[in-house]
Amino acid sequence: MNELDFAGKTILVVGGSSGIGNGIAQAFRAHGAAVHVCGTRNEAADYAGEAGSDLDGLHYARLDVGGPDGVEAFQPAFDRLDVLVLAQGTVVYRRGEFAMAGFRKVLEINLTSLMACATKFHGLLTASAGSLIIVSSTAAYHATKGNPAYNASKAGAVGLTRTLGQAWAEDGIRVNGIAPGLVDTKLTKVTTDNPKRLAGAIANIPLRRLGTPADMAGAALFLASPLAAYIVGQTIIVDGGLIL
Numbered sequence: 001m002n003e004l005d006f007a008g009k010t011i012l013v014v015g016g017s018s019g020i021g022n023g024i025a026q027a028f029r030a031h032g033a034a035v036h037v038c039g040t041r042n043e044a045a046d047y048a049g050e051a052g053s054d055l056d057g058l059h060y061a062r063l064d065v066g067g068p069d070g071v072e073a074f075q076p077a078f079d080r081l082d083v084l085v086l087a088q089g090t091v092v093y094r095r096g097e098f099a100m101a102g103f104r105k106v107l108e109i110n111l112t113s114l115m116a117c118a119t120k121f122h123g124l125l126t127a128s129a130g131s132l133i134i135v136s137s138t139a140a141y142h143a144t145k146g147n148p149a150y151n152a153s154k155a156g157a158v159g160l161t162r163t164l165g166q167a168w169a170e171d172g173i174r175v176n177g178i179a180p181g182l183v184d185t186k187l188t189k190v191t192t193d194n195p196k197r198l199a200g201a202i203a204n205i206p207l208r209r210l211g212t213p214a215d216m217a218g219a220a221l222f223l224a225s226p227l228a229a230y231i232v233g234q235t236i237i238v239d240g241g242l243i244l
């Protein structure tokens, strides 16, 4: 038996248009799944040529989770769902998260929308005895001086993962999470495009390299597979040793 064979399974990756979510989406596709992804742009073609956005072979639909009606109004193009991956996320730099508009925006996208998406698909995940995977961050485990909202949202995401894991186990849904360290995506350009900052960041990573979306995908495939059948409410840190 190949526990990592997802043929016949349907996966949705919210935030699957780019970066970590996109890497996770392509990994599930490579393992046989039918994979749906969402991002903020109108159509898949709007991502053409973007680094970190490979929508080949994925079903794309627009979903902006930033507004109150975004998730509730969303009409999925499938009626069966085995794995829901929540990889949407944003950050506001230049002290924007110290202003309430910035703080609220980041909390809405990074935390509240996780609950909205989880709730929306609870029925389909119950029907399939499926799996929910929440992407948080190693930022959940230490202070991030310039980004109070990002930090609070990610700490909240780890807590939500635990609590939904406990609450929905009885529905047959396994809820777990991934906490990436530093991965080169459009979210982290502020670090990776600055040679001095990049060198400083890599010096702090015991494996001496940035993480890749594929590194995160390995953990996602494992968590969604029968290999993780007895794992519930856990967030796996995938950071090359960064926060050790």
Ligand SMILES: NC(=O)c1ccc[n+]([C@@H]2O[C@H](COP(=O)([O-])OP(=O)(O)OC[C@H]3O[C@@H](n4cnc5c(N)ncnc54)[C@H](OP(=O)(O)O)[C@@H]3O)[C@@H](O)[C@H]2O)c1
Pocket: 014, 015, 016, 017, 018, 019, 020, 021, 038, 039, 040, 041, 052, 063, 064, 065, 066, 087, 088, 089, 090, 109, 135, 136, 137, 138, 139, 179, 180, 181, 182, 183, 184, 185, 186, 187, 188
């Ligand atoms: N990169 C890292 O080092 C790192 C570390 C720890 C945790 N993370 C987390 O990993 C997740 C993925 O981030 P990433 O690094 O892969 O960055 P990314 O390439 O910018 O991907 C972010 C994804 O979230 C989507 N998104 C952003 N705002 C949204 C909104 N309002 N509604 C719906 N979708 C929205 C983006 O859609 P568009 O493509 O349309 O913008 C994109 O698909 C995030 O939760 C992030 O916090 C990243």
